[in-house]
Amino acid sequence: MNIPRNSMPRVVIIGGGFGGVSLAKQLSEQEVQVVLLDKHNYHTFQPLLYQVSTGGLEPDSIAYPIRKILKDYPNFFFRLAEVKKINIEAKQVSTNIGDLRYDHLVIATGSTTNFFGNxxxxxxxxxxxxxxxxxxxxxxxxxxxxxxxxxxxxxxxxxxxxxxxxxxxxxxxxxxxxxxxxxxxxxxxxxxxxxxxxxxxxxxxxxxxxxxxxxxxxxxxxxxxxxxxxxxxxxxxxxxxxxxxxxxxxxxxxxxxxxxxxxxGVKGNTIKGIDAADVITRGNRIKVNRYNEVEGLENVYAIGDIACMQDDEYPNGHPMMAQPAIQQGRLLGKNLLRKIKGKEKKPFKYKNKGSMATIGxxxxxxxxxxxxxxxxxxxxxxxxxxxxxxxxxxxxxxxxxxxxxxxxxFDREARLIIRPFKKKKSRVITTTQ
Amino acid sequence: MNIPRNSMPRVVIIGGGFGGVSLAKQLSEQEVQVVLLDKHNYHTFQPLLYQVSTGGLEPDSIAYPIRKILKDYPNFFFRLAEVKKINIEAKQVSTNIGDLRYDHLVIATGSTTNFFGNxxxxxxxxxxxxxxxxxxxxxxxxxxxxxxxxxxxxxxxxxxxxxxxxxxxxxxxxxxxxxxxxxxxxxxxxxxxxxxxxxxxxxxxxxxxxxxxxxxxxxxxxxxxxxxxxxxxxxxxxxxxxxxxxxxxxxxxxxxxxxxxxxxGVKGNTIKGIDAADVITRGNRIKVNRYNEVEGLENVYAIGDIACMQDDEYPNGHPMMAQPAIQQGRLLGKNLLRKIKGKEKKPFKYKNKGSMATIGxxxxxxxxxxxxxxxxxxxxxxxxxxxxxxxxxxxxxxxxxxxxxxxxxFDREARLIIRPFKKKKSRVITTTQ
Missing domain, CATH: 3.50.50.100 (FAD/NAD(P)-binding domain)
Incomplete structure (x- = not known):
C-alpha cells in the first residue's frame, strides 16, 4: 500500500466504527501517522439501523464519509480495504489492496451477528x-x-x-x-x-x-x-x-x-493471525488488559466490541455498545501518545452513561x-x-x-424497494381475472 | 392476478412514471377501476438522478412510493410486476405475477438508454x-x-x-x-x-x-x-x-x-405483443394519434416517452421529457372518461412550458x-x-x-459506497511500505 513513510510512528487502526473513529480523532493532531482501514468508506451510526429497515430514515443520513470526519487532520490516511491477516512477527497487515507495516496496531473490528454455529x-x-x-x-x-x-x-x-x-x-x-x-x-x-x-x-x-x-x-x-x-x-x-x-x-x-x-447475539469479529486460543475469550473477543493492550503481543491493542477487558465490575467485559468503544478509543489515543513520549499510561475505567431504548x-x-x-x-x-x-x-x-x-x-416515506432482496419467481396462476 | 372484477371498466396502466401517475390520478376518483403495474414500488423523479450519482441527494428523497401517491383513491390497485407480453386479442397482459384482463390498456413504459445496437x-x-x-x-x-x-x-x-x-x-x-x-x-x-x-x-x-x-x-x-x-x-x-x-x-x-x-440517446421501452413494425416508429416509439390511441388497435393507448405523436409542429413526436408525459396522461384520463360516458374526446395539444438545465x-x-x-x-x-x-x-x-x-x-455528504459496483480485485503489490 503506497503510504509514505516518515519519521513519525505509524498507528494502523482496523475499523472505522465508534472506537476506531474516536481513536483516530484523538491521535490525528499529534506527531503520529494514522492509517485507518475499513471495508466501507463510511462510518455507520448503528443504533439507528432499525429505522432504515423500517423505512423511517434514509440510509445516507445515518452514514458519514470517514474521509470527511478526518479531512482536516494532517498525517491521516484512510484506505478502503479488507484486512485478510495480521502478521505479528513482521508487524504487518495483509489486505486485499496490499500489505502495510505498522508500529502500533489497533484492532477495532467490532462484532458480527452470532448464530452460535447454526x-x-x-x-x-x-x-x-x-x-x-x-x-x-x-x-x-x-x-x-x-x-x-x-x-x-x-x-x-x-x-x-x-x-x-x-x-x-x-x-x-x-x-x-x-x-x-x-x-x-x-x-x-x-x-x-x-x-x-x-x-x-x-x-x-x-x-x-x-x-x-x-x-x-x-x-x-x-x-x-x-x-x-x-x-x-x-x-x-x-x-x-x-x-x-x-x-x-x-x-x-x-x-x-x-x-x-x-x-x-453478537460475537467479536476476529482476524486471522490474532485468533490464537490464548488471546480469544468468550464471545470471540480479544482479551485485553486495562490499557487495551492484547496481552503477550507488543504494540497490539484492541478496543470496542472486539475487546474484552475483564474487571471486578465487568467480569465478562464491557457491554458491546457504542459508549465503551468511544471511551476506550479516546483513552487509548491518550495512552499511545503518553507511551511514545515515555510518560506513564492510565488504566481504563468505564463510565456507564446509562442505556435507553424506544418502543414507538x-x-x-x-x-x-x-x-x-x-x-x-x-x-x-x-x-x-x-x-x-x-x-x-x-x-x-x-x-x-x-x-x-x-x-x-404517522408516516414513513422511505418504503422503497430499491434493490429487491428476493429473487423474483414467476407465479403459476391459472385463472385470469 | 387476484384483482376483484366489478361492473366498472378496468383501465390497466403499465408504468408508474410521470405519464402513468398523472393518468392514474386523473382517473382515480371516477367510475373506473385502475390497475397500475410497475417493476418498482416507487415513482422516480428522473430529472434529479444526476444528483444521486454525484452524492448531492439521497436516492430516497427523489423517489416516492406509488401506493402512497394514490392511497386515498378507491378503485385503485397497484401491483409490483414486470410485464412480459401483451395479448391484444385476448385483451390480456401477461406478467411475472400472472395474467390480467383489461378493458382499456395504457402503455406508459417510458424509455431506456439507446446504445444503437452496440x-x-x-x-x-x-x-x-x-x-x-x-x-x-x-x-x-x-x-x-x-x-x-x-x-x-x-x-x-x-x-x-x-x-x-x-x-x-x-x-x-x-x-x-x-x-x-x-x-x-x-x-x-x-x-x-x-x-x-x-x-x-x-x-x-x-x-x-x-x-x-x-x-x-x-x-x-x-x-x-x-x-x-x-x-x-x-x-x-x-x-x-x-x-x-x-x-x-x-x-x-x-x-x-x-x-x-x-x-x-434514449429509445422507447416497447413490450412484446405491441412491437409490430406497423405501430413502431423511429426511436422505437409507438405511433399514436392525437388522442394517444395506438392506431389499428382497439382501446390501447400509449403516453409519454414511449408514445410518438406526430404533428406539424413536432414531426418526430414530442420531446421525451416529463412535461409531454404529464400532459398526455391528464388528457387521456379525461378522454377515457368522455369515451366511457359517450362524450366527444379532445385532441392533444402540447403546451411547451420551456426547458432548463443547471451547470453547477x-x-x-x-x-x-x-x-x-x-x-x-x-x-x-x-x-x-x-x-x-x-x-x-x-x-x-x-x-x-x-x-x-x-x-x-460546498459539500455533498452522500459520498458513500453502500453497494460497491466493481468487483474487488486483489492487487499484486510487491513492496510493503
Whole structure:
C-alpha cells in the first residue's frame, strides 16, 4: 500500500466504527501517522439501523464519509480495504489492496451477528448490523406484503405477514416497536386489499425479560408498551432452528414465517493471525488488559466490541455498545501518545452513561446512573441523545426533519424497494381475472 | 392476478412514471377501476438522478412510493410486476405475477438508454435512467478515486480519474457540471494524497452545440459555464466504441477512461405483443394519434416517452421529457372518461412550458416561451421549479435542506459506497511500505 513513510510512528487502526473513529480523532493532531482501514468508506451510526429497515430514515443520513470526519487532520490516511491477516512477527497487515507495516496496531473490528454455529439459521435469517443488511430487510418486508397480495393460499399469506424477531435487546425491541407502528399507521392505507390485522409481530427472548441489560422497571415497562402495540412477546423461549419456512423452538411452539430477524447475539469479529486460543475469550473477543493492550503481543491493542477487558465490575467485559468503544478509543489515543513520549499510561475505567431504548411513538425507557424513567419524556431524551451523537450537521437536520414528519403524519416515506432482496419467481396462476 | 372484477371498466396502466401517475390520478376518483403495474414500488423523479450519482441527494428523497401517491383513491390497485407480453386479442397482459384482463390498456413504459445496437458499449458504459443505475455510478466514481490512490501506474491512475460523458443534453450537461463541482470542492479535501488536477471531465457531443434542444443562447452560455468549470467540451465528435478501457471516436481522438457515462440517446421501452413494425416508429416509439390511441388497435393507448405523436409542429413526436408525459396522461384520463360516458374526446395539444438545465452552483440556463435567461436567477428558478414538481412534502424539505447545506458548505455528504459496483480485485503489490 503506497503510504509514505516518515519519521513519525505509524498507528494502523482496523475499523472505522465508534472506537476506531474516536481513536483516530484523538491521535490525528499529534506527531503520529494514522492509517485507518475499513471495508466501507463510511462510518455507520448503528443504533439507528432499525429505522432504515423500517423505512423511517434514509440510509445516507445515518452514514458519514470517514474521509470527511478526518479531512482536516494532517498525517491521516484512510484506505478502503479488507484486512485478510495480521502478521505479528513482521508487524504487518495483509489486505486485499496490499500489505502495510505498522508500529502500533489497533484492532477495532467490532462484532458480527452470532448464530452460535447454526449454518441453516444463518443462511435463512435476516441480520441488521450493516447498512446493506438493513436495506435488504427493508426490501424484504415490503416485498412480503406485495407477495401477500398475490396469493390465495392462506398459510402462505400468513407466513408472509408473520415477522419473528429473535432477541429482545435494544435492537429487537426497537425493531418490533417500529414494525408495530407501520402495521398501525401505514400498511392499512398502502394495502387496503389486505387484511393487515393478520400481520403478526413476534418478539422472542430466551431469558425471562425483555431488555435484560436494563433495569427491571425498564424491562417491565418496555414489555407493557410492546404488548400495548400488539407485539407478541415470548419470554423464556429459544429459537433453535429456521429453515426459511418454520422456526422451531426449545418448546412445542413453532412459527411459520417468511421473515426471521436474528438479533439474539453478537460475537467479536476476529482476524486471522490474532485468533490464537490464548488471546480469544468468550464471545470471540480479544482479551485485553486495562490499557487495551492484547496481552503477550507488543504494540497490539484492541478496543470496542472486539475487546474484552475483564474487571471486578465487568467480569465478562464491557457491554458491546457504542459508549465503551468511544471511551476506550479516546483513552487509548491518550495512552499511545503518553507511551511514545515515555510518560506513564492510565488504566481504563468505564463510565456507564446509562442505556435507553424506544418502543414507538412517545414511548421509551431510559436508565441513567441515578434515575430511571419511562414514557414521553424518556422518548424525547432518546431522540435528542441520538441526534446529538449522530455525526454531521446535515445528517442531524435530515434525521430531525424525518422524525418531525413521521411524528406529525404517522408516516414513513422511505418504503422503497430499491434493490429487491428476493429473487423474483414467476407465479403459476391459472385463472385470469 | 387476484384483482376483484366489478361492473366498472378496468383501465390497466403499465408504468408508474410521470405519464402513468398523472393518468392514474386523473382517473382515480371516477367510475373506473385502475390497475397500475410497475417493476418498482416507487415513482422516480428522473430529472434529479444526476444528483444521486454525484452524492448531492439521497436516492430516497427523489423517489416516492406509488401506493402512497394514490392511497386515498378507491378503485385503485397497484401491483409490483414486470410485464412480459401483451395479448391484444385476448385483451390480456401477461406478467411475472400472472395474467390480467383489461378493458382499456395504457402503455406508459417510458424509455431506456439507446446504445444503437452496440453491445460492447452497452456492457461497459454506465447509465443513469433508474435509481439503482445512478447508485452504481455513485459507487463507481468513488471507487475509482479509492483505486487511484493505490496504483503507481500513471496511465492507470489517469484512466481512473478520467470521466467521459457522452451526450450533452440536460443529463450530460448537469452531470458534467456536478462532477466539476466535486472536483473543485470535495476531492482535494477527501484525497489530499492525490493530485486532483489530473482529473478530467470530458463531455462529448455529436452535434455542433451542447443542449441542442434549447436556444442558441442557452447552448452558448452553458458551454461557457462548463468551460469555466474546467469541463472539456467536445463538439461534433461521436464516441463509436468503448471496451471498458478506451473510448474510440469517429476521429483520431480517443479517451483512456475507466468511466464512460452514456447519455447520448434514449429509445422507447416497447413490450412484446405491441412491437409490430406497423405501430413502431423511429426511436422505437409507438405511433399514436392525437388522442394517444395506438392506431389499428382497439382501446390501447400509449403516453409519454414511449408514445410518438406526430404533428406539424413536432414531426418526430414530442420531446421525451416529463412535461409531454404529464400532459398526455391528464388528457387521456379525461378522454377515457368522455369515451366511457359517450362524450366527444379532445385532441392533444402540447403546451411547451420551456426547458432548463443547471451547470453547477449559481449557474443555469432557462428557455421559456417568451423569455430566455441565464445565470444566478435562472439557477434559482431551476431549483424552485424542481422542488415544486418533486412529489411529497417530506421529499421537498429534505432536498431543500440538502441544497442549502451543499450551497453553504460546498459539500455533498452522500459520498458513500453502500453497494460497491466493481468487483474487488486483489492487487499484486510487491513492496510493503
Amino acid at each position: 449454518k441453516e439459521m444463518e443462511q435463512n435469517s435476516m441480520q441488521m448490523k450493516t447498512i446493506p443488511q438493513s436495506l435488504n430487510l427493508r426490501s424484504l418486508i415490503l416485498e412480503n406484503f406485495e407477495e401477500a397480495l398475490l396469493t390465495d393460499d392462506l398459510n402462505e399469506r400468513n407466513a408472509l405477514m408473520n415477522f419473528v424477531i429473535v432477541g429482545a435487546g435494544p435492537t429487537g425491541v426497537e425493531l418490533a416497536g417500529a414494525l408495530a407502528e407501520i402495521k398501525k399507521g401505514i400498511l392499512p392505507k398502502d394495502y387496503p386489499d389486505l387484511d393487515i390485522r393478520q400481520m403478526q409481530i413476534n418478539l422472542v427472548q430466551g431469558s425471562d425479560r425483555v431488555l435484560p441489560a436494563m433495569s427491571e422497571k425498564a424491562s417491565k415497562k418496555a414489555e407493557d408498551y410492546l404488548e400495548g402495540l400488539g407485539v407478541n412477546v415470548w419470554k423464556c423461549l429459544r429459537v433453535q432452528n429456521y429453515d426459511g419456512k418454520t422456526a422451531k423452538t426449545n418448546t412445542d411452539v413453532t412459527f411459520d414465517t417468511a421473515t426471521l430477524v436474528w438479533a439474539a 411513538r412517545n414511548k421509551a425507557v431510559v436508565d441513567l446512573e441515578r434515575i430511571k424513567f419511562q414514557g414521553v419524556f424518556a422518548w424525547f431524551v432518546w431522540m435528542f441523545v441520538h441526534l446529538f451523537f449522530l455525526i454531521g450537521f446535515r445528517n442531524r437536520v435530515v434525521v430531525f426533519v424525518n422524525w418531525v414528519y413521521n411524528y406529525i403524519r | 453491445k460492447e458499449m452497452e456492457q461497459n458504459s454506465m447509465q443513469m435512467k433508474t435509481i439503482p443505475q445512478s447508485l452504481n455510478l455513485r459507487s463507481l466514481i468513488l471507487e475509482n478515486f479509492e483505486e487511484a490512490l493505490l496504483t503507481d501506474d500513471l496511465n492507470e491512475r489517469n484512466a481512473l480519474m478520467n470521466f467521459v460523458i457522452v451526450g450533452a443534453g440536460p443529463t450530460g450537461v448537469e452531470l458534467a457540471g456536478a462532477l466539476a463541482e466535486i472536483k473543485k470542492g470535495i476531492l482535494p479535501k477527501d484525497y489530499p494524497d492525490l493530485d486532483i488536477r489530473q482529473m478530467q471531465i470530458n463531455l462529448v457531443q455529436g452535434s455542433d452545440r451542447v443542449l441542442p434542444a434549447m436556444s442558441e443562447k442557452a447552448s452558448k452560455k452553458a458551454e461557457d459555464y462548463l468551460e469555466g468549470l474546467g469541463v472539456n467540451v467536445w463538439k461534433c465528435l461521436r464516441v463509436q466504441n468503448y471496451d471498458g478501457k478506451t473510448a474510440k471516436t469517429n476521429t483520431d481522438v480517443t479517451f483512456d477512461t475507466a468511466t464512460l457515462v452514456w447519455a447520448a 452552483r449559481n449557474k443555469a440556463v432557462v428557455d421559456l416561451e417568451r423569455i430566455k435567461f441565464q445565470g444566478v436567477f435562472a439557477w434559482f428558478v431551476w431549483m424552485f421549479v424542481h422542488l415544486f414538481f418533486l412529489i411529497g412534502f417530506r421529499n421537498r424539505v429534505v432536498v431543500f435542506v440538502n441544497w442549502v447545506y451543499n450551497y453553504i458548505r
